Amino acid sequence: MPVSPPNAFPALGRHRKLILGVFVAIIGIGALCLFLWPSKHSAEREEGLSLARSGQFDSAMPALIQYLDQQPNDVEVLRELVLGMVQKHASDVEVDYYAQRWCQSAPADGEPHRVRFEILQRLSRPLEAIAVGERLLVISPFDDRARHELLTLYYSIGKYDDARRECLRLQDSSSLPAAAVQLWLARVELARGELRAAAEIVDRILQRQPDEPVASLLRGLIHAQAGEHAQAVTVLRRVRPQSRQERVVVLHALGTALMRNGEEREAKKRFQELARVSDAELFMSDAAHRKHDKTYQMRAANALFAVDDFRDASMVLELLHSHTLPDRESLSLLAKCYAGMGRAGEARVTQERAALLPEPSKQ
């Protein structure tokens, strides 16, 4: 006859039904919570998505973010949120938080990587942008636009061999102008110290388009790097820069070439001009951080005017006048800017307005 083992916990035996009841209750109520909770959140999700898709992103955003607090890897919600934030010009720093999660949640999808690639470029975070760009090209190897952006990033941080590789891959691209790719290849070869290769590319372009500004600049830089300072001076003098940044590069290269060619007086002039252009650039940036401070706005406008950048100088002044009362000094400068831009009528009217205002105090 089998003998039952002695019951070590006689009390448990007595309340067996109750214990079972507790256990069942825990499971049951827990399951009920699980059942109710997602449905509450899925309602939030649907509401958020629906609002976002109907163009009411501002109303949708809080619901989407709240939902993501519970379901951080919901790809659909992440996509709607990130694209909506981008469209609404939200801060890139804030968007990147969700864009990163979107990339992590959809590692094989090109779209989130493309979006984050652009965000990181706008944030000037080239090393992270490169990592995302490389991943994007693994997913979408025929995305020539991304490849082009990646090559410029490689170039910007001195990874010239990688930049060259991407240039060569882009040579047969149908979506990018061949001349643009060739110019990038020339830049990269110059940076790698391959002067002959760079010169061959640039000379081919200049044969077809003798005034091509980037090719002309590169030709000048190639001469300079080769120690052909006289030729560098001749070429660089002809270059017409397309932006202030390019103007800095040209003036620096020209000043250096002139100096090394023994033309110290002109070199000094070019370097002085370079200093003025750099000041204008910096002062404009400073002005943006003190928008209501007339001192910094006028400093920037004067510096831009001094380097014949009438367009940006007038923009600074117009912005200043949009939130402060114009005075004689700022209006006169604006009139000169208009005149410099060839807008004679506006210049005359603005000067007349300035003349009606009191002279600036001498104190």
Add this chain to the structure above:
Amino acid sequence: MRIVLLVVCIVLGLAGGAIYIFFRSTSEPKPPNEAPPIPAPGSPRFEDVAAKAGISFKHFDPATPQHLIPETMGSGIGWIDYDADGWPDLFCVQDGPLPPAPGDKTQIHRMYRNNRDGTFSDVTEQVGVGVSGFGCGCAVGDYDNDGFDDILVTYLGGISLFHNEPDPKAAGGRRFRDVAVTAGLKNSQWATSAAWGDLDNDGFLDLYVCNYVVVDPVKPLTCHEERGIYFTCSPTMYPHTSHLLFRNNGNGTFTDVSLASGIARVPAPGLAVAILDLDGDGKQDIYVANDMAQQFLFRNLGAMRFEEIALHAGVALGPGGARIAGMGIEAADLSGTGRPDLFVTNYQKVPNVFFQNLGKMRYEEMSFPSGIGGPSMDRLKFGTCAIDANLDGNLDLGVANGHVFRTAKKLGFEYEQPAQLFMGDGTGKFKDASNDAGEGFVKPRVGRGLARADFDRDGLTDLAMSGVGEPIALLRNRTETANRGVTLHLVGDGKKSNRNAIGAVVKVEWAGKSRHHFVIGGGTYLSANDWGMQIGIGEAEKMDRVTIRWPSGLSQEFKNLPAKTSWRLKEGVAEAEASR
């Protein structure tokens, strides 16, 4: 009873569900494990041993809601063997609250004496450097050639000159006394880095002091972006001021020759300065890092007159002619030409700048081709030191990093950033080895000052790093390598050459190889390196020959110096003296 049990069941059930939901909602993807990687055998490895070594100094964080520019700059550190026992001691500069509160003694500079066993003792009060003020930088040098190094400290509005004097009761038998006023050193501006160097070849150290910008304590300038996030205004928004040059009169006093020498001609926001002979003409030149302005190179014309030639020499601007936010400087033969190259640390989004010396005061900007520009783009760079981290005979570069905006995170950057170690190949090419260099180069900090010394005298160069509002990091070099090194301490005769031998050029030869080293005044950012030079010679067992050109012009040779030894080489004394 049954009702009670039913209630318990419900409560437990709810709790169970809530716990489940809690765990589910917090199960977001975790960031990757950020534990520092284990370095590969033979690769450089640095470990922060400050706490273990008894360095308890913490920099005061003078943060204000307005994000004022002085609060971002940090303070320096200086290695100084103040008691001349052959073991480097550590001086830590302290700032204070903004606006500065005169008489507040809660924040003071500190001196840590080397106990010669890898630890330090705080001897601040005993040696008399427990002084308060908004301290910025320091420069170490024996300005009176008495055989004991003195300390120059710069402030937001002033300078102190701590003269090292005997005191049998003090730790190490030495004590410091501020003699700035009697020595004739005056500066009411915001002084940052300073450097000692014998600029008129009279055997006494002269002094260059960088001044930064003019701040208005009553009406401070504030800046913010469109969303109202405050950040520190650019130095280009403040009035600039001239730098100072003091000639050492040789009697414990100085004469301000800033104007007459030509160095004060152009005001600029100076942050770092290095004094050395850049063109090999026997006269010490001055290179200055200015923040968002052209860098200065003052060529020494003799008779305490200087000509600013940075643009002509090609060291004024960065890649493409862009302005450099010059923060820190190193000058060393990094490319194996026998000439000193220049390295300048720079702002975030722009590269560190490397100028290769082509000779005859002409330089080529090689920031990206050298491999040192690209990896530095996402860091804001400050102090920098050349060291041979693994004693392979090639100089490497350490850089302290950290942003200046406390609000950096909101603007898309990191405020705390890891330092970087770039391993040189001796030909001017570098590789970023930071991730393999141990905890010391992985932990993010708000790095500012960086200074080198072999504090434990194991033959490997260690680093001390200061940061805004942070404890000092003492990065002990724990590299395991079969390579060997020799430590050289140069001692000028104190008559024709200054005692610190600033300006000396050292050519070392071993196993058919050779390298040039330079004893420079200043360098790095707000900080002072130890004078000892740890020179790697690979697996060689001895340095075959050391040829020194002393500041006096005397050339002297020392032969067959065994490795793993610290040598004192005295000007005019034929035999090298082993320190241990």
